[in-house]
Amino acid sequence: MRSLTHRTRFLAIGAAAVLATALVAACGSSSSGSSSKTILIGASLSLTGDFSADGIAFERGYELWEHDVNAHGGINGRKVKLIILNDNSSTNQVDTNYTDLITVKHVDLTFGPFSSLLTAPAAEVAHRYGFAFVEGAGGSPLVFNEKLPNVFDVALPVANALDPLVNWLKAQPAAQRPTSAAYPIVNDPFTVLQEQRAQGFLQQAGIHTSYSKIFPMEVPDYLPTANLVAGKKPQMVVLGSVDVPTVASFVHAFEQQHFNPKLMIATAGPDQGQAFLSAVGGAAAANGIMVPNLWYPGYADPTSQAMVREYVAKYGGSPSGVNADVAEAYSVGQITADAVKATGSTKGSAIDAYLHGNHTFASVEGPVQFNSLGENVKAIAFVFQWQNGKFVQVLPLGAKGSVPILYPKPNW
Amino acid sequence: MTSEISQAIAAGILGGGVYALMAAGLTLIFGVLDIINVAQGILVVLGAYLSYVLSVHLHLDLLLGLLITVPAMFVIGLVIYWLFIRPLRGAERTSMTLLACFAVALIIEGVLYREFGSNYVSLNAWYTSSSVHLFNFYLADIYLIGFGLAVVAIAAMYLILYRTKFGRAVRATMQNQAAARLIGIDVNRVAALTFGIGTAVTAIGGMVFGATSGGFTPNSGYDLISRLLAIVILAGMGSIGGALVAAVFMTTAEALVDVWQPNWSVAVFYLAIVIILTFRPAGLFGRRAVRAQ
Numbered sequence: 001m002r003s004l005t006h007r008t009r010f011l012a013i014g015a016a017a018v019l020a021t022a023l024v025a026a027c028g029s030s031s032s033g034s035s036s037k038t039i040l041i042g043a044s045l046s047l048t049g050d051f052s053a054d055g056i057a058f059e060r061g062y063e064l065w066e067h068d069v070n071a072h073g074g075i076n077g078r079k080v081k082l083i084i085l086n087d088n089s090s091t092n093q094v095d096t097n098y099t100d101l102i103t104v105k106h107v108d109l110t111f112g113p114f115s116s117l118l119t120a121p122a123a124e125v126a127h128r129y130g131f132a133f134v135e136g137a138g139g140s141p142l143v144f145n146e147k148l149p150n151v152f153d154v155a156l157p158v159a160n161a162l163d164p165l166v167n168w169l170k171a172q173p174a175a176q177r178p179t180s181a182a183y184p185i186v187n188d189p190f191t192v193l194q195e196q197r198a199q200g201f202l203q204q205a206g207i208h209t210s211y212s213k214i215f216p217m218e219v220p221d222y223l224p225t226a227n228l229v230a231g232k233k234p235q236m237v238v239l240g241s242v243d244v245p246t247v248a249s250f251v252h253a254f255e256q257q258h259f260n261p262k263l264m265i266a267t268a269g270p271d272q273g274q275a276f277l278s279a280v281g282g283a284a285a286a287n288g289i290m291v292p293n294l295w296y297p298g299y300a301d302p303t304s305q306a307m308v309r310e311y312v313a314k315y316g317g318s319p320s321g322v323n324a325d326v327a328e329a330y331s332v333g334q335i336t337a338d339a340v341k342a343t344g345s346t347k348g349s350a351i352d353a354y355l356h357g358n359h360t361f362a363s364v365e366g367p368v369q370f371n372s373l374g375e376n377v378k379a380i381a382f383v384f385q386w387q388n389g390k391f392v393q394v395l396p397l398g399a400k401g402s403v404p405i406l407y408p409k410p411n412w
Numbered sequence: 413m414t415s416e417i418s419q420a421i422a423a424g425i426l427g428g429g430v431y432a433l434m435a436a437g438l439t440l441i442f443g444v445l446d447i448i449n450v451a452q453g454i455l456v457v458l459g460a461y462l463s464y465v466l467s468v469h470l471h472l473d474l475l476l477g478l479l480i481t482v483p484a485m486f487v488i489g490l491v492i493y494w495l496f497i498r499p500l501r502g503a504e505r506t507s508m509t510l511l512a513c514f515a516v517a518l519i520i521e522g523v524l525y526r527e528f529g530s531n532y533v534s535l536n537a538w539y540t541s542s543s544v545h546l547f548n549f550y551l552a553d554i555y556l557i558g559f560g561l562a563v564v565a566i567a568a569m570y571l572i573l574y575r576t577k578f579g580r581a582v583r584a585t586m587q588n589q590a591a592a593r594l595i596g597i598d599v600n601r602v603a604a605l606t607f608g609i610g611t612a613v614t615a616i617g618g619m620v621f622g623a624t625s626g627g628f629t630p631n632s633g634y635d636l637i638s639r640l641l642a643i644v645i646l647a648g649m650g651s652i653g654g655a656l657v658a659a660v661f662m663t664t665a666e667a668l669v670d671v672w673q674p675n676w677s678v679a680v681f682y683l684a685i686v687i688i689l690t691f692r693p694a695g696l697f698g699r700r701a702v703r704a705q
Contacts (some may be wrong), residue, residue: 029571048521048525048530048631049528049631049634050635052530052629052631053530053531053532055530056529056530056531070499130693142637173474187675213673213674213675214674214675215670215674215675215677216674216675216677216678218635218678219666219674219677219678221423221427221430221624221663221666222626223423223426223427223552224419224420224423224424224427224666224670224671225557225626225668225670226414227419227420227423228419228420228670228671231415231416231419241531244626244627245530245532245534245625245626245627245628246626247626248534248626248627248628249624249625250626251541252540252541252552252626253552255542255545256542256543256550256551256552256553257539257543257545257550258543258550272531273533275531275532275533275627278534279532279533279534279626279627281536281540281541282536285541287559358434412541
């Protein structure tokens with residue numbers, strides 16, 4: 001009996017301790033605008049897995065911003081500290097990570113992960129806990145279809161990315177336009193919509209579709225698909241890719257098949273600097289290949305240039321090796337800092353309301369303004385091209401920084 | 413359409429050579445040691461990185477580099493065996509080796525991340541983007557080389573297994589380890605050498621993988637291992653020649669489906685495996701048949 005009483009008392013004390021701990025933890029929970037000195041910011045990034053190259057670039061972008069903002073006194077006098085968890089490019093893990101960051105690590109703010117595929121579930125977790133969710137790599141409709149009020153994408157809306165190319169082609173005299181196009185597309189929310197939109201416009205402009213198929217991301221070998229495309233001999237290839245190996249495999253296969261399209265553009269991959277050049281076999285093989293994007297290392301903005309210099313000083317390499325992920329991540333930090341400064345709060349609802357207030361923000365990627373869905377309406381799509389080993393902006397024609405386009409693409 | 417199908421078959425057959433090279437070591441190690449080496453994917457990637465280092469830093473041709481990477485991977489295989497596999501004994505050995513191989517994979521992946529980072533690297537040589545015109549097709553040189561290397565490597569493994577005293581010891585160990593010990597075979601030595609040979613062959617697979625994949629990172633092994641296991645299961649665990657047949661079947665089936673509907677290509681291969689294993693549960697060249705050869 002005595003032992004039972006002791007045990008009951010022990011259990012009661014234990015339960016009280018657990019309850020007290022939970023209350024303390026709940027009070028420290030952050031979306032309420034914690035008053036602790038350091039602002040904790042949580043992000044889940046793909047440091048391993050299929051998106052690891054982009055995930056690590058994002059990590060560097062976030063860390064550069066963290067360093068810079070702290071070097072300038074923090075936000076409203078409070079230093080910031082990043083907590084980054086690895087999601088291994090998994091949609092399940094990204095969900096777990098944000099739950100962990102918010103409920104266990106009690107972060108004050110959250111930053112987005114890499115890719116639309118992971119941003120969509122992550123944004124829902126942030127929304128559930130009342131956190132604003134500024135992100136830099138979730139520009140596909142998959143993210144915006146839910147119409148979450150807490151999502152703000154600083155990057156270019158994916159669907160419109162190929163518009164500058166389409167507009168340029170439509171403006172060309174009919175005799176100079178390609179007459180046929182192939183659309184091999186990796187099955188990913190990032191690629192499908194922009195490819196299908198471009199295909200629709202180009203068909204209307206009289207450019208015949210000679211190949212248009214979606215293939216899985218897990219395809220073991222791109223050779224058969226690339227050979228099929230080459231066999232159709234389209235004058236233009238619009239490759240819906242998400243990484244370097246896909247583009248490099250197609251380039252190698254086209255070279256092997258002695259197939260030379262007049263124009264080749266890939267939705268992602270050619271923007272990866274030196275990694276892309278070495279994968280395709282050097283500057284000559286890359287010559288004329290294009291990619292749509294919002295930003296490139298040569299972007300003539302003083303903050304952007306400072307970030308590029310800082311990146312090179314910290315991580316080595318050359319400015320051309322700094323990919324757009326770094327700028328996207330850095331911009332996430334800039335926009336969030338502006339919102340926290342303006343509202344004086346880290347509370348999700350305050351930040352959401354402020355970011356939806358039609359304000360225009362400055363970022364290393366250029367101006368940012370959000371519409372009701374959280375898309376960046378000020379983002380301007382550019383097309384970049386490899387020209388003799390240099391990655392240059394070519395479209396829109398006449399835009400600041402654009403140089404003449406290399407067309408038709410030189411033969412391999 | 414006929415031309416597309418013919419080209420798909422050609423691409424499939426040549427692509428099968430690449431996968432056979434990567435799977436041969438896996439099936440040999442399973443056949444002799446009853447170890448499902450889940451580190452095979454990362455060993456392929458390690459082989460690719462070794463070729464990368466020799467190519468980029470020593471400017472050594474990829475094929476010549478094999479003279480260094482194959483022995484190097486043999487030694488790595490021996491070290492893995494002695495450190496991680498040999499100490500495991502008892503009834504739980506098979507499941508424990510699975511965990512040990514997984515640990516090996518994580519260690520190698522971690523080291524590769526540390527040394528090379530997460531950016532894609534690739535293997536390039538003049539023959540990685542060139543081709544020959546044969547039978548009205550352009551056939552990629554690197555795939556022809558890969559297929560040739562697969563045939564040579566598998567033939568060499570057959571010669572070792574069926575024409576040498578060591579091979580007899582290996583086959584005796586495959587059939588019955590206890591009986592092999594009783595007739596004086598040093599089973600530990602045979603097992604270590606077999607693990608080394610299986611890993612050494614992977615160096616060739618790694619080089620060809622690196623030259624045909626368009627780029628790889630330390631993470632690339634995960635995409636490989638499920639396919640390599642599927643090939644080995646389809647072939648019949650332990651069948652080295654069967655690995656070539658199964659790999660060619662896999663890549664050809666996928667290439668043919670690609671002509672109509674690429675999104676179905678992977679699913680069709682796995683569906684084919686299910687159907688084949690329903691009628692031949694031991695695979696195309698079942699393990700019992702392999703060990704009886």
